[in-house]
Amino acid sequence: MSGKMERVTVPINVTVNGVKHEAEVEPRLLLVYFLREHLGLTGTHVGCDTSQCGACTIHMNGRAVKSCTVLAVQADGVKITTIEGLAPEGTLHPVQEGFREKHGLQCGYCTPGMIMTAVHLLETNSSPTEEEIRHALEGNLCRCTGYIHIVEAIQWAAQRMRSSHVSS
Amino acid sequence: MFPASFGYFAARSLEEALELLTEYGEDAKLLAGGHSLIPAMKLRLATPRYLIDLGRVPGLSGVRIDGEALAIGALTAHADVASSAIIRQRLPGLADAASVIGDVQVRNRGTIGGSVAHADPAADLPVILTALGASFVLASPSGKRTVAAEDFFIDFYTTALAPNEVLTGIRVPLPPSGAGAAYAKLPHPASGYVVVSAGALIIRQPSGQCASARVALGGMAGRPLRAGATETALQGKALTPQVIAAAAAKAAEGSDPIEDAYASAEYKRQVAAVYARRAIESAAKRAGQKI
Amino acid sequence: MSTEHTATGLIGAPIRRVEDPVLVTGKGCYVDDIHLPGMLHLAVLLSPHPHAKIVSIDTSAARAIPGVRSVLTGADISERVNIPAPMVVPGMKIPPHPPLARGAVHAAGTPVAAVVAQSRALAQDAANAIEVEYESLPAVTDAEKALEPGAPLARTELDNNVCFLSTKTNGDVEKAFAQADHICRMHIASPRLVAMAIEPRGAVAKPEPAGDLTMWLSTQAPHRARADLATALGFPEHRIRVIAPDVGGGFGSKGPLYREYVLAAYLALKLGRPVKWIATRSEDFVGVIQGRDQAMTSELALKKDGTMLGLKARVVANLGAYLYANTTTPTQRMMGMAPGCYQIQNVHVEVAAVFTNTVPTGPYRGAGRPEAVLNIERLVDKAARELGIDPLEIRRKNFIRPEQFPYRTGVNVEYDSGDYEKSLSEALRLSDYQELIRYRDEARERGELVGVGVSTFVEPSGGAGFESGTVRVERSGEFTILTGSSSHGQGHETVYAQVAAEKLRVSMDQVAIRHGDTLAIQQGVGTFASRSAVTGGGAMVIAIDRVVEKARRIAGHLLEAAAEDIVQADGGFAVAGVPGKAVTWRQLAAAAYGGRLPRGMEPGLQETAFFDPKRDAWAFGSHVALVRIDRETGRLAIEKLVLVDDCGVILNPLIVEGQIHGGLAQALGEILGEHMIFGDEGEVLTGSLMNYAVPRASDMPPLIVGETVTPNPFNPLGVKGVGEAATNGAPAVVANAVMDALAPLGIDHIDMPYTAPKLWAAIREAEAKRKG
Ligand SMILES: Cc1cc2nc3c(=O)[nH]c(=O)nc-3n(C[C@H](O)[C@H](O)[C@H](O)COP(=O)(O)OP(=O)(O)OC[C@H]3O[C@@H](n4cnc5c(N)ncnc54)[C@H](O)[C@@H]3O)c2cc1C
Ligand code: FES
Numbered sequence A: 001m002s003g004k005m006e007r008v009t010v011p012i013n014v015t016v017n018g019v020k021h022e023a024e025v026e027p028r029l030l031l032v033y034f035l036r037e038h039l040g041l042t043g044t045h046v047g048c049d050t051s052q053c054g055a056c057t058i059h060m061n062g063r064a065v066k067s068c069t070v071l072a073v074q075a076d077g078v079k080i081t082t083i084e085g086l087a088p089e090g091t092l093h094p095v096q097e098g099f100r101e102k103h104g105l106q107c108g109y110c111t112p113g114m115i116m117t118a119v120h121l122l123e124t125n126s127s128p129t130e131e132e133i134r135h136a137l138e139g140n141l142c143r144c145t146g147y148i149h150i151v152e153a154i155q156w157a158a159q160r161m162r163s164s165h166v167s168s
Numbered sequence B: 001m002f003p004a005s006f007g008y009f010a011a012r013s014l015e016e017a018l019e020l021l022t023e024y025g026e027d028a029k030l031l032a033g034g035h036s037l038i039p040a041m042k043l044r045l046a047t048p049r050y051l052i053d054l055g056r057v058p059g060l061s062g063v064r065i066d067g068e069a070l071a072i073g074a075l076t077a078h079a080d081v082a083s084s085a086i087i088r089q090r091l092p093g094l095a096d097a098a099s100v101i102g103d104v105q106v107r108n109r110g111t112i113g114g115s116v117a118h119a120d121p122a123a124d125l126p127v128i129l130t131a132l133g134a135s136f137v138l139a140s141p142s143g144k145r146t147v148a149a150e151d152f153f154i155d156f157y158t159t160a161l162a163p164n165e166v167l168t169g170i171r172v173p174l175p176p177s178g179a180g181a182a183y184a185k186l187p188h189p190a191s192g193y194v195v196v197s198a199g200a201l202i203i204r205q206p207s208g209q210c211a212s213a214r215v216a217l218g219g220m221a222g223r224p225l226r227a228g229a230t231e232t233a234l235q236g237k238a239l240t241p242q243v244i245a246a247a248a249a250k251a252a253e254g255s256d257p258i259e260d261a262y263a264s265a266e267y268k269r270q271v272a273a274v275y276a277r278r279a280i281e282s283a284a285k286r287a288g289q290k291i
Numbered sequence C: 001m002s003t004e005h006t007a008t009g010l011i012g013a014p015i016r017r018v019e020d021p022v023l024v025t026g027k028g029c030y031v032d033d034i035h036l037p038g039m040l041h042l043a044v045l046l047s048p049h050p051h052a053k054i055v056s057i058d059t060s061a062a063r064a065i066p067g068v069r070s071v072l073t074g075a076d077i078s079e080r081v082n083i084p085a086p087m088v089v090p091g092m093k094i095p096p097h098p099p100l101a102r103g104a105v106h107a108a109g110t111p112v113a114a115v116v117a118q119s120r121a122l123a124q125d126a127a128n129a130i131e132v133e134y135e136s137l138p139a140v141t142d143a144e145k146a147l148e149p150g151a152p153l154a155r156t157e158l159d160n161n162v163c164f165l166s167t168k169t170n171g172d173v174e175k176a177f178a179q180a181d182h183i184c185r186m187h188i189a190s191p192r193l194v195a196m197a198i199e200p201r202g203a204v205a206k207p208e209p210a211g212d213l214t215m216w217l218s219t220q221a222p223h224r225a226r227a228d229l230a231t232a233l234g235f236p237e238h239r240i241r242v243i244a245p246d247v248g249g250g251f252g253s254k255g256p257l258y259r260e261y262v263l264a265a266y267l268a269l270k271l272g273r274p275v276k277w278i279a280t281r282s283e284d285f286v287g288v289i290q291g292r293d294q295a296m297t298s299e300l301a302l303k304k305d306g307t308m309l310g311l312k313a314r315v316v317a318n319l320g321a322y323l324y325a326n327t328t329t330p331t332q333r334m335m336g337m338a339p340g341c342y343q344i345q346n347v348h349v350e351v352a353a354v355f356t357n358t359v360p361t362g363p364y365r366g367a368g369r370p371e372a373v374l375n376i377e378r379l380v381d382k383a384a385r386e387l388g389i390d391p392l393e394i395r396r397k398n399f400i401r402p403e404q405f406p407y408r409t410g411v412n413v414e415y416d417s418g419d420y421e422k423s424l425s426e427a428l429r430l431s432d433y434q435e436l437i438r439y440r441d442e443a444r445e446r447g448e449l450v451g452v453g454v455s456t457f458v459e460p461s462g463g464a465g466f467e468s469g470t471v472r473v474e475r476s477g478e479f480t481i482l483t484g485s486s487s488h489g490q491g492h493e494t495v496y497a498q499v500a501a502e503k504l505r506v507s508m509d510q511v512a513i514r515h516g517d518t519l520a521i522q523q524g525v526g527t528f529a530s531r532s533a534v535t536g537g538g539a540m541v542i543a544i545d546r547v548v549e550k551a552r553r554i555a556g557h558l559l560e561a562a563a564e565d566i567v568q569a570d571g572g573f574a575v576a577g578v579p580g581k582a583v584t585w586r587q588l589a590a591a592a593y594g595g596r597l598p599r600g601m602e603p604g605l606q607e608t609a610f611f612d613p614k615r616d617a618w619a620f621g622s623h624v625a626l627v628r629i630d631r632e633t634g635r636l637a638i639e640k641l642v643l644v645d646d647c648g649v650i651l652n653p654l655i656v657e658g659q660i661h662g663g664l665a666q667a668l669g670e671i672l673g674e675h676m677i678f679g680d681e682g683e684v685l686t687g688s689l690m691n692y693a694v695p696r697a698s699d700m701p702p703l704i705v706g707e708t709v710t711p712n713p714f715n716p717l718g719v720k721g722v723g724e725a726a727t728n729g730a731p732a733v734v735a736n737a738v739m740d741a742l743a744p745l746g747i748d749h750i751d752m753p754y755t756a757p758k759l760w761a762a763i764r765e766a767e768a769k770r771k772g
């Protein structure tokens, strides 16, 4: 929105998980709170206040970003995917399945962010090495799992996605 | 976690951004990727009254070759600098530096212009850009000017940018053939920012001698520091591991690094030599030297 | 006690977790996900000062902000409202711990004022608008310094900084030391750590129309929280319902009833509206109880051949400024484990628990165990080096032998079972130990800093009294199991269902495990101290056995057979040897609730059991590490790590592995870089993730995990805890390896964490000394 008037709220248009939303938001509202509190998409979590933990990771126009470090107004006109929108209701994305298969989560708090980062990775690199996976997770902290099962979960998903890609 | 209230403008053109900046002056802050500004606002360490969002200004991002230089739009995201085919081919040292910034998510949002304008002494890009002899294009209502990295970075979070200026692009001279550049970083184990880093640009003669060297250090002062003694020690010498090591050992000469709870000044001086050596070695290799 | 397993094979199988489909799709419900109509938001202003008098608080600007509903300071709350802390050690000092500071703050992060407003952002605006005038008081942050004469008083209302002293003595320590050929001495300080559960603390308090109070808390122990809340507020316990929804990690740190939880409840009751409080990470850094921070001074008396004769240890434990209910736990744990896995009967241990102007401490994964293991295992290694004995040999010579169990140690606790030699041999085998030694020796020849370390350790699990379990057979013949042990990542819903389904001979989906709600669940304790499988699992199995017994009698009645002839069959019971004569659980439930019961039997099919193992289950393990230190930068690389743990019977290997990995990551934090540092004036220097280094995915070392299985004879499942194994053992093994790497330089001690700058400085100093 442009204009020289200072306004209390600003209108935005955002497409979240394929659904268009129009909203009036305070400029200071962080995208993560827009998703959680205005849209009720509470799968995106907040784990820190210094942009380090990655629990809030979502996709903006296909890229993994930390939604705690984006203003909702910056998302005007943007397409967003959250953990709730990764797979149709009742099904799991291969990465979600991988996390379950390999015990890639314990308390589950970091998990949505981890999964969103992993999906972004596999979309840009379909067969990452273990080292590449660990590097890609640099912006996501997990305090429960020690990461080993998370890495295995992502490898499992990569394998699954490659084979379904070949077969389809 | 909750920024103080502010007024928000999404500029649609550079002109509009400049107009707004002139109007609101010191009360306003430009917003690029927001990855330095928003964290500071969340902790209320920064409480700007107005934000002018550059995010929708067209023409400010992308990488292209412009004559003898690489022209990078200020709004180009770190991830795009890191993955740009032109940069990887012609200036891999810059791609190296962009790819070790923060993490994937940060690189997807943070911009090269924001990093340069913010001038965090623990940032990566200012260091490599100083080594590469980059210059910055600054636009104001009265026109454009270009400032060399050396003159641009002044001190902690302080640059040559005037309050009414917008950084629109970065120009990096394309190195001649026989040149190589590299970047080596010791990241802080918690923040991932620079403890100490080194960027090197080595121009090598076919004979294996060093024609010229530019070495810049990060984390050692309020701004990127040129390692003058190291550069002089390389000049005209054969780029052997011994020569490089001896030159790199002088990297911290004359510096007075800032200490913190993690690293002492002494430690920083020590690792500056190590990372300078690593950067010079990789740069020399890229320049064609066998080490 | 039923230890024989029925044939369905669920116990011990790597079953995928039933919790996961909800959590991987973002449908979990953590405290911050709870939204109630009319809900208000609480923000709390914390003191930045470690120690200060509060001269004045001006809340007028905060009150003037539209949308602000209430502003409170310490003066507004009755002096009777305090965080309860029990008298764990007789005579210990328990200074007041109000939810909002009254007159003075004794640690950075102490709540000073509370604001309730329409939104979190507004509440924050208002909290920031409060002006507090402080008058600085001298602060002390180091516990050993706090004991020195003339040290500032951390709690000005006391006359010194000692909360309590406790000692344990056994045998004839002086004689042992008099007879010794050698005495090995050591001082070692464990770093102060932050638990850093990724979900920060949070609470939602809801006043109910009839005057009751419902609270959703991010807690590991809902029943305890309820009791403590009742005490704190003077509110009837039976009118409080505490719900622990999904909890995003705890590691001990979500045991206490936090001040903000009390404030949320207090304000919700006062305003008659639901109130939510969610901590920010910065607030958690100074608000959550912190771990470790024990300084240990020890002496080990030995014979020339390495036989250990006696041990003296003095532990100075930093409690911080305020007491929570479990603040003292780590000190007691440390004492109870002092002699480790060695036969040392002449022992004197003393603990000085000390107040300082720092964030309160308390249990954090390990809770005194990592300190104890570090102490004895470093001491043993150092003694071996001083006596010129191989570190394996000195251990083997002094191990408690398998035939000595149950073994009463020199600090008067009984170890149930163990085979330390077997564990060590397995770790040596898996690590290819001789090859590691060869590799190290070759590297050393080249002047490289490479080291190999071993540590063998015991660790108590269970503890903290009873746990409860209820097994209810529903009318449908399906099962609801209520456990007092509430889960926050440990997979109770899976593991308990595995055990229950196997014992009941039904499929897992016929069993629902419920936990974390004081209204639904009988009294319970909670999940910590690696106690869930041991104590909570034990209670559930006893309840199952009782249900099975009753059902067997009903089956006999229905099938017109003697109860002795009735055997469990898949899905129900059958008459032994008579094919086709069987009843299902559904039929049994119908009989139990429909009155078709043997004469005199009570209707219903539900049993509750309370189980207190009365003793800890002593898990143990052996770890081996290979490390390398870069001389130029001081960077520590763990090149190989072998962990062999024995947690008794394994219920689900996938989950056990996950616990070991997670515990290891937390150990690595302690080893590599986590350290809560207070400056000279007591200021917090590492109060954020920008400077407090939590391990990332790329920090995990190459790892080999092995196991030995020594069932615990004293609980129904034969299990021991595993949740803390790697956290307890790994710091010591890496410490031993690092000191081995640095031994050629004459370095024999550096405290953790082993940050690169610290190791580099030590190397440099040692080299300068050798030259100079
Ligand atoms: C978790 C995390 C980790 C990070 N790790 C690193 C790291 O390891 N290394 C590193 O170098 N950086 C790191 N960063 C910082 C990151 O690189 C930022 O993106 C960068 O410093 C700022 O770029 P931005 O586009 O986000 O700028 P913004 O935050 O939008 O702006 C920063 C400042 O620059 C000004 N500004 C922005 N653009 C312009 C312009 N075109 N003209 C004039 N002024 C302008 C703004 O007004 C503001 O004052 C990290 C950030 C985070 C959140
Ligand atoms: S909430 Fe921690 S990075 Fe966004």
Ligand code: FES
Pocket (backbone or CB within 6 Å): A104, A105, A106, A107, A108, A109, A110, A111, A141, A142, A143, A144, A145, C198, C248, C249, C489
């Ligand atoms: S699963 Fe608990 S933080 Fe990752």
